[in-house]
Structures are given as structure tokens and as C-alpha cells.
Amino acid sequence: MKALVTGGAGFIGSHLVDSLVEKGMDVVVVDDLSMGKVSNINNIDIVTLYIQDVRNQTFMQSLLQRERFDYIYFLAAVASVADSIEHPNETHSINHNAVLDTLEFIRAINLPLKQFLFTSSAAVYGNLPELPKKEDSRVDPLSPYAIDKYATERYVLAYGQLYNLPTVCVRFFNVYGPGQNPSSPYSGVLSILTDCLKNNRIFTLYGDGSQTRDFIYIEDVIQALLLITEKHVKNQVLNIANGLELSLSQIIETYENIVGDKLTINNETVRSGDVKRSVASIGQLISLGYSTHWPLKRGLAQYWKGEQ
Ligand code: UD1
Structure with a gap:
């Protein structure tokens, strides 16, 4: 094939x-x-x-x-x-x-x-x-x-x-994981978070962290x-998608716990056009036999391990 x-x-x-x-x-x-x-x-x-x-x-x-x-x-x-x-x-x-x-x-x-x-x-x-x-x-x-x-x-x-x-x-x-480029402010937030945690850089948080995403x-x-x-x-x-709604603050906290380090955060106002809440229904995918093998904690731990 x-x-x-x-x-x-x-x-x-x-x-x-x-x-x-x-x-x-x-x-x-x-x-x-x-x-x-x-x-x-x-x-x-x-x-x-x-x-x-x-x-x-x-x-x-x-x-x-x-x-x-x-x-x-x-x-x-x-x-x-x-x-x-x-x-x-x-x-x-x-x-x-x-x-x-x-x-x-x-x-x-x-x-x-x-x-x-x-x-x-x-x-x-x-x-x-x-x-x-x-x-x-x-x-x-x-x-x-x-x-x-x-x-x-x-x-x-x-x-x-x-x-x-x-x-x-x-x-x-x-979507997040190894190979995602963190170089622009519009890169996936998890690649930026990984870069900040790894290289001790300041993370800019747009908004108060209550915005939700389905990673x-x-x-x-x-x-x-x-x-x-x-x-x-x-x-x-x-x-x-994963079908799970998590706030950016929850995600940051989970990642900090995995890494065993705290981010330095610089607060900024909400980015223009930012979506407040996002989560998918994944019923169609599940009906094909899909199940999540990589819940956030496992995915983040693996991502972090690959970066060491
Ligand atoms: C994603 C897409 C975007 C698309 C949108 C539509 C990516 C990278 N972006 O944006 O192209 O329009 O879905 O659903 O896939 N954030 C920070 N600090 C940062 C970077 C991001 O606080 O340094 C915040 C953002 O303001 C946002 C959240 O983190 O609230 C997630 O950002 P991002 O990873 O860019 O994804 P989306 O906003 O969902």
C-alpha cells in the first residue's frame, strides 16, 4: 500500500x-x-x-x-x-x-x-x-x-x-507533543510551556488562566x-480531541507538578480573538473504537521526558 x-x-x-x-x-x-x-x-x-x-x-x-x-x-x-x-x-x-x-x-x-x-x-x-x-x-x-x-x-x-x-x-x-515548534507566540501553548520550564524562561499568560482547552x-x-x-x-x-475540558491554570499546575518546578509568569491581558472555552464531543471517534491512551498527565510526563 x-x-x-x-x-x-x-x-x-x-x-x-x-x-x-x-x-x-x-x-x-x-x-x-x-x-x-x-x-x-x-x-x-x-x-x-x-x-x-x-x-x-x-x-x-x-x-x-x-x-x-x-x-x-x-x-x-x-x-x-x-x-x-x-x-x-x-x-x-x-x-x-x-x-x-x-x-x-x-x-x-x-x-x-x-x-x-x-x-x-x-x-x-x-x-x-x-x-x-x-x-x-x-x-x-x-x-x-x-x-x-x-x-x-x-x-x-x-x-x-x-x-x-x-x-x-x-x-x-x-494537539501537543514532541516536534512542535515553540518559537512563535502563536505556537501551541504546551510547546511554549515546555520551552519555558526547560530553559528557565518567563511564561507570558494571556488572561487569568481560566480559559479552557481540549488537549x-x-x-x-x-x-x-x-x-x-x-x-x-x-x-x-x-x-x-480528548473530550476533556481543562483550564490553562489546571494544565500549568499539572505540568509544574510533573517537572517539579515552578514557572515564572508574566501576566498579560487576554489575546484578541482568544476562545474562552473549548471542548469537543468525541462520540464519533469513540464509535470507531478510539479510547484515550494518553491522558494529560501521561502525555505531559512523556513529552517532558523526551525533552531531557
Ligand atoms: C488554537 C490554534 C489556533 C486556532 C485555535 C482555534 C494552535 C497553536 N493554535 O489556538 O491557531 O485559531 O486553536 O480553536 O494550535 N497562551 C498563553 N501564553 C502563550 C501562548 C498561549 O497564555 O505564550 C494561551 C492563549 O491565549 C490561549 C491558550 O493559551 O488562551 C491556548 O493557546 P494556543 O496553544 O495558541 O491554542 P488556541 O488558542 O486554542
């Missing part, structure tokens, strides 16, 4: 690549290394890596034509909401057009795919009050990033229905993605 992972050198993509290789798949990665790193891929000796932009249709079309993939995991994206606000049109060309161009070519050559999986985000839900977020809850995409993710989801599902392609979309909540450890994300593939899920959108 052959799989293509776009964005396969990134944080989530590289973990997926390693797991697919372990499952015995032939894995090809397309990544322009704008955010990803070759060193993220553990099995680089048996993975084919093309350092290419997914917008390069000449390249993508010849690759799809030649390799006849069974599975395509589309993770390549501008992953930062802040970047999407700075460069909406550029974001759109990657996060939306590149996905559509790929689907359109798959349709044109009648590629007998087993699954096309598109990775979306909890950002589509915006700041609406209803909780937990169900896949059919109202959406309110507030940034170019979220708008593109939602619009692309709809296209991916429409291609499934209109042209009989086995397509599926997932919405990641707050999922990368290994559980991979478990979910593999289940979605194994169960041939199609025509569906699925939340990928």
Missing part, C-alpha cells in the same frame, strides 16, 4: 509518517520545509521525501499519475492563524486551492483511492458558546485560516459525494487517524 503525506515533515505529519511506515506502508512525503524539518521524520531512510510546494501542480500531477497512491493525507498548510491574517491570499492558495487542485486531478485521472483525508481544525467553530463542540454544531470561522479550513472541508465532502471519492475530514483540537497528545492523534483509515471512514467530519 502506498501513502502520500503532504506536510509530512511537520509536527503532526512526521508522526503520522513514522506510524504508516511501521504499518508497512510505502510512504511518500511532499513538504516544502517552510515549517517542517527533515529531522522530524525518524524513518527518513525508507521514506521518499520531495521538497516541493503542494501548489506546484506540474509536480503534484506527475507524482499522482506515477505513484498511484492508495491513501492521501493532506496536512500541508499554513498552520498559523496569525500568518493567515497577515497573508490571506497566500494562505488561500495553499490551504484551499492546492487541496482542490489535487482533488480535481484525482478525479481527472480516476485514481482508485482508498481514502483521501483532509485535516481541518477546531478553529472552524469560532467563539460560539455551545459546548461540547459536535461535528454538526454551528460553525463561525473567524479568520482566513478558519474560513479556508471550513470551505475546503465542504469541497472535500462534496467531491466524495458528487464524484464518489472516499473522502473524510478531521478537525484537530489542541490531545500526538500519539492519540495518530491512533485516531489510523483508526479512520482502518475503518474506511468516508463522507464524514470527525473531531480529534
Whole structure:
């Protein structure tokens, strides 16, 4: 079986690549290394890596034509909401057009795919009050990033229905784990917390810490993605999360206890556009046989251990 992972050198993509290789798949990665790193891929000796932009249709079309993939995991994206606000049109060309161009070519050559999986985000839900977020809850995409993710989801599902392609979309909540880059203020808060604890840096806390999130450890994300593939899920959108709502203060306290150290905290006002509360309903994932293997304490302990 052959799989293509776009964005396969990134944080989530590289973990997926390693797991697919372990499952015995032939894995090809397309990544322009704008955010990803070759060193993220553990099995680089048996993975084919093309350092290419997914917008390069000449390249993508010849690759799809030649390799006849069974599975395509589309993770390549501008992953930062802040970047999407700075460069909406550029974001759109990657996060939306590149996905559509790929689907359109798959349709044109009648590629007998087993699954096309598109990775979306909890950002589509915006700041609406209803909780937990169900896949059919109202959406309110507030940034170019979220708008593109939602619009692309709809296209991916429409291609499934209109042209009989086995397509599926997932919405990641707050994913954490090794390989996540802490370098920007908009990096995942757990990568920033890890960096602060490790290097004795001051942590800037936006707001009073009562904002809540649904954190999922990368290994559980991979478990979910593999289940979605194994169960041939199609025509569906699925939340990928832990299903547990925790405040940032609770998370910080748990992490400090694991590390045995206290953070130095600098308090700032709430970040503009910050979501106050977030938690997913993960009923759909559970019905596939998913269960959390990495509750927060275990995930954080493992993450911290890997950083030593
Ligand atoms: C995440 C996404 C974001 C998306 C949003 C939609 C990431 C990194 N961000 O944001 O792109 O729009 O989901 O649901 O995946 N915080 C601090 N100090 C810091 C960094 C963050 O206090 O140095 C706070 C933030 O203000 C926020 C919380 O920690 O309240 C979590 O931040 P973050 O990890 O960026 O995730 P989201 O805000 O959920």
C-alpha cells in the first residue's frame, strides 16, 4: 500500500509518517520545509521525501499519475492563524486551492483511492458558546485560516459525494507533543510551556488562566487517524480531541507538578480573538473504537521526558 503525506515533515505529519511506515506502508512525503524539518521524520531512510510546494501542480500531477497512491493525507498548510491574517491570499492558495487542485486531478485521472483525508481544525467553530463542540454544531470561522479550513472541508465532502471519492475530514483540537515548534507566540501553548520550564524562561499568560482547552497528545492523534483509515471512514467530519475540558491554570499546575518546578509568569491581558472555552464531543471517534491512551498527565510526563 502506498501513502502520500503532504506536510509530512511537520509536527503532526512526521508522526503520522513514522506510524504508516511501521504499518508497512510505502510512504511518500511532499513538504516544502517552510515549517517542517527533515529531522522530524525518524524513518527518513525508507521514506521518499520531495521538497516541493503542494501548489506546484506540474509536480503534484506527475507524482499522482506515477505513484498511484492508495491513501492521501493532506496536512500541508499554513498552520498559523496569525500568518493567515497577515497573508490571506497566500494562505488561500495553499490551504484551499492546492487541496482542490489535487482533488480535481484525482478525479481527472480516476485514481482508485482508498481514502483521501483532509485535516481541518477546531478553529472552524469560532467563539460560539455551545459546548461540547459536535461535528454538526454551528460553525463561525473567524479568520482566513478558519474560513479556508471550513470551505475546503465542504469541497472535500462534496467531491466524495458528487464524484464518489472516499473522502473524510478531521478537525484537530489542541494537539501537543514532541516536534512542535515553540518559537512563535502563536505556537501551541504546551510547546511554549515546555520551552519555558526547560530553559528557565518567563511564561507570558494571556488572561487569568481560566480559559479552557481540549488537549490531545500526538500519539492519540495518530491512533485516531489510523483508526479512520482502518475503518474506511468516508463522507464524514470527525473531531480529534480528548473530550476533556481543562483550564490553562489546571494544565500549568499539572505540568509544574510533573517537572517539579515552578514557572515564572508574566501576566498579560487576554489575546484578541482568544476562545474562552473549548471542548469537543468525541462520540464519533469513540464509535470507531478510539479510547484515550494518553491522558494529560501521561502525555505531559512523556513529552517532558523526551525533552531531557
Ligand atoms: C488554537 C490554534 C489556533 C486556532 C485555535 C482555534 C494552535 C497553536 N493554535 O489556538 O491557531 O485559531 O486553536 O480553536 O494550535 N497562551 C498563553 N501564553 C502563550 C501562548 C498561549 O497564555 O505564550 C494561551 C492563549 O491565549 C490561549 C491558550 O493559551 O488562551 C491556548 O493557546 P494556543 O496553544 O495558541 O491554542 P488556541 O488558542 O486554542
